[in-house]
Amino acid sequence: MEVRLLEATEDPEQVICKGARNDYMSEFVGDQSFDEVMASIEGDSLEDKKETLIGHLLDHGHFGPFEHPQATFAIKGISRSCMAQITRHRHVSFDVQSMRYVSFDDVDPEDVREGELVVTPPSATDPDWVGRNQKTGSLGEEAAERREEVFNDAIENAVESYQELLDLGMPPEDARFVLPIGTEVNMVMSMNVRMLMHVADMRAAADAQWEIREMTETILDLAAEWCPITFEYYEEHMKNRKNRLAP
Ligand SMILES: Cc1cc2nc3c(=O)[nH]c(=O)nc-3n(C[C@H](O)[C@H](O)[C@H](O)COP(=O)(O)OP(=O)(O)OC[C@H]3O[C@@H](n4cnc5c(N)ncnc54)[C@H](O)[C@@H]3O)c2cc1C
Structure with a gap:
């Protein structure tokens, strides 16, 4: 299996912050510099301010702003079984390699x-x-x-x-x-940050199957490079949440 980040929103955390600040500003966010948008947020630098605001949003379950940035991943060589599991997520967009080309x-x-x-x-x-549902040991x-x-x-x-x-x-x-359900397939899939956290909640969890878990963990590593404050907070405070219906 190979997972690559193909394309992603440039500066995703600036977009998240601008979306969130829009909700509580009398000024039009489109007319303001990022410094102005973040002026009232606590922190010495712009990075500190982003950390403050993003932590606050995640802490309070204000997840709407995380729907603005989007990432596209290319996945190589997963089984059709793994594909069936990930394509259950209705807010993710997919392109799936036709079996006609798996010769x-x-x-x-x-x-x-x-x-x-x-x-x-x-x-x-x-x-x-x-295995997780296995009744016998080795x-x-x-x-x-x-x-x-x-x-x-x-x-x-x-x-x-x-x-x-x-x-x-x-x-x-x-x-x-x-042909077997283990037959390999390549996929391209796109999702926003909110959905990525939801997929990770369900598919990086201990009860998920090893293959989709491995894929999701790799996606999370790539997400942490792309959107670092959000996924550091996710890793520290939100990962392995139980009984969430949605993020
Ligand atoms: C360990 C594990 C085992 C599983 N086993 C099975 C199984 O045996 N059989 C099986 O069929 N599935 C199984 N699933 C799949 C699971 O039931 C979900 O269908 C799948 O994970 C998609 O997630 P989601 O329901 O959160 O929906 P998503 O499509 O990811 O949507 C995200 C969120 O949007 C909201 N939403 C989306 N669409 C609707 C809607 N129509 N109505 C209301 N709210 C909506 C919900 O809050 C939802 O959580 C399993 C999943 C896991 C993780």
């Missing part, structure tokens, strides 16, 4: 064993891996070896069947029905 036509099914084109969950190979090395074998055989069979169906004249868009 299994001429790959050697044995190569797929090496992790090409299908995501291999760590539990397929790690003898000590215990079943030992032998079970883990067999697990890897069964997993790889299933993938290989699926790819072979797909290729045979194509040879038998089935259209690719129908033959792909036999």
Whole structure:
């Protein structure tokens, strides 16, 4: 999996502050410099003032201003299972690679064993891996070896069947029905800062599956570089909140 920040609002925290200050100023925010907009906020420097205001907004649940800045991420090589989970978030915009361009036509099914084109969950190979809904503990090395074998055989069979169906004249868009849910996909997705915090609440949490959690943690790292005051506050005071319906 690879996650990159493709595009993002320039100076997101200035936009957040201007949006929020608009609510409590008699002057028109469009006519004011940023220094003027922030004049009444506590702090020695503009950075301090941004910290004061953003901390205050997050602390008081005033989340509207965080809907103004937006970021676009490019995601490479997640499973279709992870894609199904993240695309449940209705305020995120997506572009999803068509399966027509994930070509299994001429790959050697044995190569797929090496992790090409299908995501291999760590539990397929790690003898000590215990899933969040798993009732048993580790079943030992032998079970883990067999697990890897069964997993790889299933993938290989699926790819072979797909290729045979194509040879038998089935259209690719129908033959792909036999491909595994672990088949890799690339995605571009955009969301605003408020939504990013909501996605992180749900998908960077301990009960989220390892893959979407890994993706969300990487997004959070990129967000922390892009929008540092907000995501430092999020990390320190808000992450792992429980029972939130929305941010
Ligand atoms: C650990 C985990 C397990 C899950 N298991 C399942 C499962 O087994 N089956 C399953 O179907 N889903 C499952 N989900 C998905 C989950 O139920 C949500 O559909 C998904 O996370 C989208 O989040 P959201 O509901 O907050 O909506 P989002 O689309 O992210 O919207 C953000 C917020 O906007 C508001 N909102 C958006 N649309 C509406 C609306 N129409 N009406 C009212 N308020 C709205 C809500 O406050 C919502 O929280 C799981 C999620 C997690 C994290």
